[in-house]
Every structure is written in structure tokens, then in C-alpha cells.
Amino acid sequence: MKLSKQARQHELKNTIEDTPFIRDEELARRFGVSIQTIRLDRMELSIPELRERIKSVATQEWNETVKALPIEEVIGEVVDLELDVRAISILDIKPEHVFSRNNIARGHHLFAQANSLAVAVINEDLALTAGSTIRFTRPVKLGERVIAKARVKGDDSKGRTIVDVHSYVDNDEVFAGSFEMFRENEPKEVGEK
Amino acid sequence: MKLSKQARQHELKNTIEDTPFIRDEELARRFGVSIQTIRLDRMELSIPELRERIKSVATQEWNETVKALPIEEVIGEVVDLELDVRAISILDIKPEHVFSRNNIARGHHLFAQANSLAVAVINEDLALTAGSTIRFTRPVKLGERVIAKARVKGDDSKGRTIVDVHSYVDNDEVFAGSFEMFRENEPKEVGEK
DNA sequence: ATTACTGTTAGTACCTAGTCTTAATTCGTG
DNA sequence: CACGAATTAAGACTAGGTACTAACAGTAAT
Numbered sequence: 001m002k003l004s005k006q007a008r009q010h011e012l013k014n015t016i017e018d019t020p021f022i023r024d025e026e027l028a029r030r031f032g033v034s035i036q037t038i039r040l041d042r043m044e045l046s047i048p049e050l051r052e053r054i055k056s057v058a059t060q061e062w063n064e065t066v067k068a069l070p071i072e073e074v075i076g077e078v079v080d081l082e083l084d085v086r087a088i089s090i091l092d093i094k095p096e097h098v099f100s101r102n103n104i105a106r107g108h109h110l111f112a113q114a115n116s117l118a119v120a121v122i123n124e125d126l127a128l129t130a131g132s133t134i135r136f137t138r139p140v141k142l143g144e145r146v147i148a149k150a151r152v153k154g155d156d157s158k159g160r161t162i163v164d165v166h167s168y169v170d171n172d173e174v175f176a177g178s179f180e181m182f183r184e185n186e187p188k189e190v191g192e193k
Numbered sequence: 194m195k196l197s198k199q200a201r202q203h204e205l206k207n208t209i210e211d212t213p214f215i216r217d218e219e220l221a222r223r224f225g226v227s228i229q230t231i232r233l234d235r236m237e238l239s240i241p242e243l244r245e246r247i248k249s250v251a252t253q254e255w256n257e258t259v260k261a262l263p264i265e266e267v268i269g270e271v272v273d274l275e276l277d278v279r280a281i282s283i284l285d286i287k288p289e290h291v292f293s294r295n296n297i298a299r300g301h302h303l304f305a306q307a308n309s310l311a312v313a314v315i316n317e318d319l320a321l322t323a324g325s326t327i328r329f330t331r332p333v334k335l336g337e338r339v340i341a342k343a344r345v346k347g348d349d350s351k352g353r354t355i356v357d358v359h360s361y362v363d364n365d366e367v368f369a370g371s372f373e374m375f376r377e378n379e380p381k382e383v384g385e386k
Numbered sequence: 387a388t389t390a391c392t393g394t395t396a397g398t399a400c401c402t403a404g405t406c407t408t409a410a411t412t413c414g415t416g
Numbered sequence: 417c418a419c420g421a422a423t424t425a426a427g428a429c430t431a432g433g434t435a436c437t438a439a440c441a442g443t444a445a446t
Contacts, residue, residue: 005421005422005423021248023402023403023404024403024404025403033423033424034423034424034425035424036423036424036425037422037423037424039404039405040422040423049403049404049405050402050403050404051244051247051402051403051404051431054244054247054248055214055247075301104321106308106309106312107308107312107321107322108301108304108305108308108309111301111304111305111308112299112301112304112305115299115300115301115304116299116301119300128297128300128329128332129300129329130328130329131326131327131328131329132326132327133324133325133326133327134324134325134326134327135323135324136321136322136323136324139321198392198393198394216431216432216433217432217433218432226394226395227394227395227396228395229394229395229396229397230393230394230395232433232434233393233394236434242432242433242434243431243432243433244402244431244432244433
């Protein structure tokens with residue numbers, strides 16, 4: 001059975017939140033319904049059309065909320081950010097990111113995107129990465145667009161915040177990492193500078 | 194006198210750079226020429242249409258060309274290398290490596306140094322990082338010299354080569370990582386889609 | 387004076403990714 | 417099978433363009 005209307009609308013919302021640059025046509029294809037249905041759904045959910053969505057990304061509803069990182073220091077382009085909850089960034093793989101021999105993106109760029117997103121999502125003036133475990137699921141090629149999604153999982157026993165980041169190219173996971181973030185202002189201790 | 198073509202095009206470029214959301218209609222009004230003239234000008238200057246401009250603001254050709262941090266040069270200088278055994282590199286922490294707020298080196302630079310050393314130490318035309326577990330032991334400050342030492346530990350069950358990297362500043366460990374390296378010439382793996 | 391050329395303006399057809407409206411069709415369930 | 421909800425379809429219109437053709441004015445060269 002195809003998704004119920006409720007379920008579809010729920011997924012629709014998520015999909016658009018994740019990839020705001022998607023057209024109705026592509027959404028219709030994905031959900032196996034007509035374009036009109038997608039448009040009805042958008043209307044019911046009051047989700048604006050593509051161009052308006054792009055505009056609102058461009059007009060920085062997000063960028064004023066970044067605390068730990070000046071936005072220009074985030075690797076990749078932040079398209080969504082809710083502090084201490086989640087963040088999404090896009091990195092287009094360009095010639096400077098790849099090994100010249102095979103046009104595969106060098107790992108540290110994917111790491112950099114994920115790590116800086118993990119730093120950016122922390123609602124703190126100062127956040128540092130204490131450690132991380134990562135995995136490169138499949139190589140990323142020149143020209144591909146990597147969408148990194150960070151989600152704050154909560155704090156561990158030592159007061160470190162765990163941030164999971166998964167990066168995708170066309171819905172294929174290419175990178176997964178768990179970052180253990182150190183926040184300056186966790187315990188009462190003010191600590192040196 | 195109305196502006197010369199040259200002058201108008203020059204102003205046009207500036208205007209669009211300043212306020213990329215402006216429509217041709219408004220530009221025509223401002224410069225007292227027809228909308229077609231503006232379009233010809235844009236064509237000659239290869240300035241894209243409004244929607245593409247908005248998109249590129251949202252997609253950040255903007256931020257990227259301005260900052261474009263040359264991560265390529267992050268890797269450090271290799272001072273010792275014995276293939277498949279060990280390697281050492283040095284990275285001097287410069288202003289472009291640190292957070293502007295506190296002059297602490299950004300994690301991905303230490304990661305990049307270690308990761309690229311792990312790639313370099315592999316005796317293979319092509320090596321990729323499959324995964325890694327890392328730890329940032331203490332923050333590294335602007336001006337410090339980081340010495341990364343990689344040692345090849347051998348292969349795991351899946352034919353991945355394990356490389357351990359430890360980085361030091363003045364004999365203090367600042368970073369430790371274990372990298373699981375994939376070598377192209379191991380099994381038949383062609384790469385699915 | 388005629389020709390050539392540049393710069394500007396005009397008009398048409400076409401495009402995308404929608405909108406809004408009305409109507410017809412199909413689905414799920416009683 | 418009927419009925420309302422859900423879906424699809426069809427048509428007209430919009431913004432902000434592209435691409436192309438044509439026309440005209442003013443200047444320069446022949």
C-alpha cells in the first residue's frame with residue numbers, strides 16, 4: 001500500500017526540510033503520486049513553493065543563530081540549523097576537494113564538513129571536538145553534492161555532548177560519524193580561558 | 194548625460210553584487226534604460242538571472258569564493274617516510290587553521306594532517322580511508338608545531354590496513370587516531386552503485 | 387551621400403515552476 | 417452500491433526570465 005495521506009504529508013515535510021531545493025515534480029515521483037497531490041499537500045502544510053524556499057535559505061533565517069562558529073567558518077553551506085538539536089549543510093565536491101588521480105574526494109573534506117557542522121550545532125560560545133569515530137561508507141566523486149545531517153544525541157557521563165553526523169549523496173550514505181563535543185560551559189566551573 | 198555603456202555595465206555589476214535580489218525591471222528603472230539593455234548587459238558580463246543569483250547565494254558560491262580556505266596545504270610537510278611502515282609530518286599552526294574566537298586549531302586540520310599521512314604511508318597508488326577513531330587530547334594553539342607520527346600496524350580481517358597516528362606538540366600528545374585504510378588493489382571490488 | 391557599425395529598444399515565442407480554479411475520476415468503507 | 421474523501425486532470429494565468437529577430441538612431445568611414 002502506498003503511504004496514507006498523513007504519513008505522506010509527514011514524510012513530505014521531512015523531505016523538504018532536508019532538501020529544500022527539491023521540485024514538486026521530483027517529490028511526486030518519489031512518493032508515487034501526482035504533482036497536484038503534492039501541491040495540495042504543500043498547501044495543507046503551508047509549505048511554500050521552491051523559489052520561496054530557496055529565497056528563505058538565501059535570506060539567512062538561520063545564520064544569526066550560530067553561536068559557536070561564525071557562519072563563514074563552517075565548511076559547506078548551512079541550510080538548516082536548530083541549535084542543540086540538528087543542522088544540515090551542503091558541500092559540493094569541487095576539483096580542489098579531490099585526489100587528482102581518481103577524482104575521489106579526500107576524506108578530510110568530508111570530515112571537515114561533518115566536524116564543523118558538529119561544532120556549529122552546539123549552543124555554546126566555545127565547543128571543541130574531543131574525539132570521534134567515523135566511517136567513510138562509499139567514495140564521493142567530483143561534482144557530487146554531499147548533504148551532512150547532524151543530530152545532537154545528548155550528553156555522556158563526562159558531560160560531553162554526542163553529535164551524530166550522517167552525510168549523503170543522493171540519499172546514499174557516504175559518511176557517518178559520532179562526535180564527542182566538549183563544551184566550555186558545562187559544569188559550574190568557569191575554567192581558564 | 195546618461196552613463197556610457199562601459200560605466201553603466203560597471204555600475205550594473207556593482208549593483209547586482211550589492212543587491213543580488215534585484216530584478217531586471219528595477220535595474221532598468223534605475224539606469225534609465227530599457228529592460229532589454231539590462232539583459233544585453235548581463236549577457237555581456239555573464240551575470241546570471243535573478244533566480245540563479247538567489248540560488249547561488251543560497252548555495253554559496255558566494256561564501257566559497259571569498260573564503261575558499263586552501264585546505265590542500267593543510268597536510269603538513271612530510272619529513273620521514275618508509276612505505277608501509279611509518280611516516281612523520283610537521284604542521285605549523287597558522288592563523289588560517291584556527292578558530293577566530295580563541296585561536297585554537299580546528300579539529301579537521303589535525304585530522305587532515307593525520308589522515309593524509311595515513312594515506313601517504315600506504316604503499317599503493319590508491320588508498321582511501323574507510324573509517325577511523327580519533328581523539329583530540331588537548332587543544333592546539335596558534336603558532337604551535339604539530340608533529341604527526343604514523344605507524345602501520347598491519348591488516349585486519351577484511352584486508353584493511355590499520356594505521357595509527359599520534360600527533361605531538363613539544364612531546365605532549367594532542368591527537369591520536371587509528372585509521373582503517375582501504376587499498377584499491379586488494380580484492381576484486383569494482384564498486385557497486 | 388552612402389555604407390557600415392554600435393547601441394538601444396521592441397516584440398514574439400518559449401521556458402520553469404509554480405498559482406488558482408473547476409471538474410472528473412478513483413478509493414475506502416459502511 | 418453509494419458517498420465523501422482523496423486524487424488526478426485540464427485550462428488559464430504568473431514572474432522573471434532566455435533566445436531570437438527586427439528596427440531605428442547616431443556616429444564614423446569611404
